[in-house]
Amino acid sequence: MSDETVSLRPIAEADLPAFGRLVNDPETVGEFQWFGWRDPERFRRGWAEHGLLGDDQWIFAVVAGEEFCGFVAARRKGMLPTAPYWSIGIQLMPQARGRGIGTEAQRLLVDYLFAHTPTMRVEADTDVDNIAEQRALEKVGFTREGVHRAVNFRAGQWRDGVYYGLLRTDPRP
Secondary structure (H helix, E strand, O other): OOOOOEEEEEOOHHHHHHHHHHHHOHHHHOOOOOOOOOOOOHHHHHHHHHOOEOOOEEEEEEEEOOEEEEEEEEEEEOOOOOOOEEEEEEEEOHHHOOOOHHHHHHHHHHHHHHHHOOOOEEEEEEEOOOHHHHHHHHHHOOEEEEEEEEEEEEOOEEEEEEEEEEEOOOOOO
16 A cells, blocks of 8 residues: 555545546546446535435545545445444545555444444455455455355346445454
C-alpha cells in the first residue's frame, strides 16, 4: 500500500457526480461490476432521503488524502431479527485501483461494523475471476467459504461467485 491515509466518511453532495459514474458508466465501473443500465437517479434519491445511511444499508465514501476514490457499502442481511449480519462491497474509481486503498477501506468498514453493531458475521462475495478482490478480502481476514455456481449474469454469461466470511471472533491480520 502507498503512504496515503485512507478514511471513510458519509457521502457528500459533491461526491454524487463521481458516485454516479461508479454505478452507471461501464468504463468507470470496470469489468466485474457492470451488470447493465439501471436507474441513474436511485442513489441521488437515497442520498436526499437519508444520506445513503438507511436502516438496512450504509454507503460510505472512500477517501485517500482529500481524493474521493469510491465507496464501500454494507447491507444488513439475515433471516432472524435476533441474528443479523452484514454483506459488504466496494467500488473504486479506476485511478484508485491497485494502490491498496480497497483493502484498507474494507478493513475500516469491517472495524466500523464490529464497533457499532452487535453483529457476529460480515460476509463478502466477488466474481470467481476477480483475483484482486479475493486477495484484498483475505488480507482483511476473511475466510473463503465456497463458490456459488452461476450466481451472477454478466456480459451474456452466468458467472460463479466466491463467498467469504469473517466472524467477530476470527483472528485478524
